[in-house]
Amino acid sequence: MTRSSEKSAYHHGNLRAALLDTARSLVQAQGLDGLTLRAVAERLGVSRSAIYRHYSSKDELLGQIIMEGFEQLRAATAEAAQQRAKRTESCPLDQLHHMGLAYIRFAVEHADLYDLMFHPSLIGRSCDTVKMASLRSYEVLTDMLQRCQQAGQIKAGEPHRQAFAIWASLHGLVSLCRGRPPHAVPEATLEGGFEMLLEQLMAGLATQQQWRSVLQTDTSD
Structure with a gap:
């Protein structure tokens, strides 16, 4: 690619998107250590x-990928709630x-991105922009828990503590389900495992009557 074509790509915004796509591909193929600006x-x-016009370092490039990941996660969970809210029999729970x-x-369909978002070596290096995106995705959960409390469907309490229990x-x-053998659980059991897990969580947060009504709503879909 010539200097003039680099400038054209930069001017039209194509290079920025290409950098992110290429970085994701490198991480997927070679792991975090395989990602360098040179590569x-x-x-x-x-x-x-040309890369430095957009990102001054590998950490900045990774930060953009992770920030977009949290925004996608926030959008996915918010959209799921909004779609259910359109049903007349739906409720906050x-x-x-x-x-x-x-x-x-989201975690299954975007496994490599999800791993990057919660990579232990990157959490402490996250910039403020990434932290804010992470917080926004978390607030979707806390806001819904507040709605559940207001509807009398779960017990009163600090929504952030309840949200942490659910997220953890x-x-x-x-x-666990995406771990390596011999401890891995087949991905096919994820949703079934979630149903069992949520049932136990709701035993502590919601009344049994409220939770039974939610299960009945799902079985009637």
């Missing part, structure tokens, strides 16, 4: 100076249930 430049056929299912589907359970289930 991205070589795969795209551009100079490293039912919508919470389907948000959990959407979380699991979901994340743990996903991590």
